Amino acid sequence: MSSAPPSFGKADALASVEKLHSRSLGANAWSWRYIVLRRLTQFGFLLLFFGSAHWGWQVAKNVPLLRGNLSASMFIGLIPLTDPFATLQIFLTGHVLRQESLIGAAIVLGFYLLIGGRVFCAWVCPVNVVTDASGWLRDKLGIRAVIHLPRALRYFVLAATLLISAVSGLAAFEWVSPIGMAHREIIFGLGMGFTALLAIFLFDLLILKNGWCGHLCPLGAFYSLVGKSALLRVRFDKNTCTRCGECASVCPEPQVLNLKKLDERGYVFSGECSNCGRCSPICPEGSLKFDFKPLIRSHNVQADAIAVQRRTK
Numbered sequence: 001m002s003s004a005p006p007s008f009g010k011a012d013a014l015a016s017v018e019k020l021h022s023r024s025l026g027a028n029a030w031s032w033r034y035i036v037l038r039r040l041t042q043f044g045f046l047l048l049f050f051g052s053a054h055w056g057w058q059v060a061k062n063v064p065l066l067r068g069n070l071s072a073s074m075f076i077g078l079i080p081l082t083d084p085f086a087t088l089q090i091f092l093t094g095h096v097l098r099q100e101s102l103i104g105a106a107i108v109l110g111f112y113l114l115i116g117g118r119v120f121c122a123w124v125c126p127v128n129v130v131t132d133a134s135g136w137l138r139d140k141l142g143i144r145a146v147i148h149l150p151r152a153l154r155y156f157v158l159a160a161t162l163l164i165s166a167v168s169g170l171a172a173f174e175w176v177s178p179i180g181m182a183h184r185e186i187i188f189g190l191g192m193g194f195t196a197l198l199a200i201f202l203f204d205l206l207i208l209k210n211g212w213c214g215h216l217c218p219l220g221a222f223y224s225l226v227g228k229s230a231l232l233r234v235r236f237d238k239n240t241c242t243r244c245g246e247c248a249s250v251c252p253e254p255q256v257l258n259l260k261k262l263d264e265r266g267y268v269f270s271g272e273c274s275n276c277g278r279c280s281p282i283c284p285e286g287s288l289k290f291d292f293k294p295l296i297r298s299h300n301v302q303a304d305a306i307a308v309q310r311r312t313k
Contacts, residue, residue, distance in 0.1 A: 008242040016244040016284040034277025041123045049073075049187045070124075070183050071174065072101065080104030084112075085222045089171035092162055109226065117227025121213060121220050122276035126182050130197050131213050134204035135252070146207045151214055151255065151272070154221035161218045173218055210252045227271030234273060234280065235291035235299060236262040239307035247279035247288055266300040267291070 023031070051057040052064040059065055063077035071083045082104030091097060112120060122128055164172040174180060178196035185193025200212045213220055241259070248254040256270040257279065268288075280288045291299060 012242040013244040016242045017246060019284040020244075020246055020282065031281035034281060038123050038276065039129070042126060042129060045070075045124055046126060046183075046186060049183075053187055069180065069187065071180055072104065079107065081108055083219075084109040084226075085219050086171060086174055088222075089162065089165040089173060092166040093169045093171060094166075095169075112223060112226050113229050114231050116230035116232045116273075116275045117223035117225065117271055118220060118274035119227075119230075119232070120223050121217075122274035125179055125219075126186065127179050127197065127200060127217075128213065130201050131204050131210065131252075134201045135209055138205050138209055143206065145209060149208060149211070149215045151253075153215050154217055154224075157216055158218040158221040177219070178212075179219065214252055224271040227273065228269075230271070230275075231293045232275055233291060233293050233296060234268040234275070235289050235296050236265075236267055237285075237287045237289075237300070237303045238263050238266070239303055240285040241283075241287040242285060244284065246282050246284065250278045250282055252276065252278070267293070267296045 048057075048066040049069065052066045057065040059076045064074075065076060067074045067077075068081075071086045073081045075081055080100045080103050082101045084105040087097065087101055087105040090101075161173045164170075178193070178200055181191045181196045182193035184191045204211045208215065241262075243259060248257045251257055253270075253272045253274065256268050256273045261269060275290070277290070280290060
């Protein structure tokens with residue numbers, strides 16, 4: 001059973017916004033749950049690396065809990081974890097890849113193919129903490145963009161990175177990656193990581209909102225392509241959405257919340273969605289919720305049936 005979405009007007013949208021602004025203190029605190037979880041996850045990964053490197057965290061004698069970095073690591077001495085984008089760059093340089101690296105890349109790639117490619121960007125990448133802080137401060141200060149860049153630019157940067165890797169014989173992005181530099185400096189005290197983070201913070205603050213993650217980062221572009229097959233999605237209930245626009249106002253990738261496409265598919269289809277969880281808690285009507293792709297169709301059919309029953313009472 002399916003139904004056309006109900007016709008909501010400006011008054012309905014304004015009522016939704018008012019509902020959001022009149023939330024209780026507890027409801028507002030609960031709406032921060034995904035941000036809190038993301039920070040715990042991001043700092044948790046850093047803590048595991050730091051604790052293993054500096055405090056000797058081990059699962060057995062001479063077996064570190066987590067050894068390495070975000071590009072290549074070994075978990076509990078048994079499970080290799082390798083950045084598939086770094087692996088692809090190294091492959092294009094013509095270097096022979098170790099079997100351990102290939103297995104690690106397959107494990108990580110398989111995880112993100114299932115869960116959601118850009119989950120890495122919102123839940124693991126340490127640069128996300130900096131760009132979120134910059135975006136928050138930018139909104140508070142009311143700073144306008146100095147330049148406008150197409151979001152598709154990151155795919156050209158991705159292609160250029162792979163081409164340069166193949167031509168130069170060097171893994172291009174790994175040499176200049178602010179993600180890798182920041183991680184190495186935080187964990188090992190090496191490199192120009194904090195300088196790179198400061199540059200990104202200032203660029204996002206003064207030049208272009210979400211400039212690095214939303215427009216330039218080739219790793220984010222890579223995971224956007226991976227994320228198209230993800231099982232974890234944001235489901236959309238067309239029957240309750242009043243088109244108030246609050247979700248788009250907080251989304252770092254607002255183009256993924258195209259209402260026409262959401263109506264057609266019933267969920268956020270674009271791989272550019274990072275599953276950051278900002279839209280779901282802020283939605284006054286609860287129209288956006290995490291769900292698993294195989295279940296979305298049946299859940300939307302149920303929502304349609306409930307909406308029809310309400311309208312016919």
